[in-house]
Amino acid sequence: DQQVKQNSPSLSVQEGRISILNCDYTNSMFDYFLWYKKYPAEGPTFLISISSIKDKNEDGRFTVFLNKSAKHLSLHIVPSQPGDSAVYFCAAKGLGTSYDKVIFGPGTSLSVIP
């Protein structure tokens, strides 16, 4: 039972354009959401997060939007750069699961074309 879904396995974007990665979740008890970035042969690294009390969080070129009613969040990268090419994991945690248990989505592979 996938509680965190990323329905696009891959995405290609031209350099300089906006990349939008989407994530849906089913568990309404999640109250904290994270995005991780993963390069090949490396572990995931934290990118940006958002609490359920907010609907937007911005950090440089990265912005995460949260729509609680739709149980949907998205990561916007603008402008996209070739170094952004990686797998992006959406993750969630909160009440209803053990406190520090994080549920990951399957990831979206982003390719930024120069």
Added chain:
Amino acid sequence: DTAVSQTPKYLVTQMGNDKSIKCEQNLGHDTMYWYKQDSKKFLKIMFSYNNKELIINETVPNRFSPKSPDKAHLNLHINSLELGDSAVYFCATQKWGSQETQYFGPGTRLLVL
């Protein structure tokens, strides 16, 4: 001085063997995790330890036994390896009770033949 390190990086072994994967962190975090990334690329939590005590134990076969000799180490021992154990295993750490991110190791790629 890598924050979270894992050894070995690659492990190829025969079915039925017993193997261990080691994880060490120098971040001073008190919570450590083991995750498994299977062929479908899902990252799933296996175990969580806080101050050397088991906190989370997902539905993982008894063949998998984590061991935390101290707060800086969390090792994973696997008995009687099966083909389905082939995956990438990630160790991660976090400061307990905070919303801070988890820090992941580089992963151990296990292939069972």
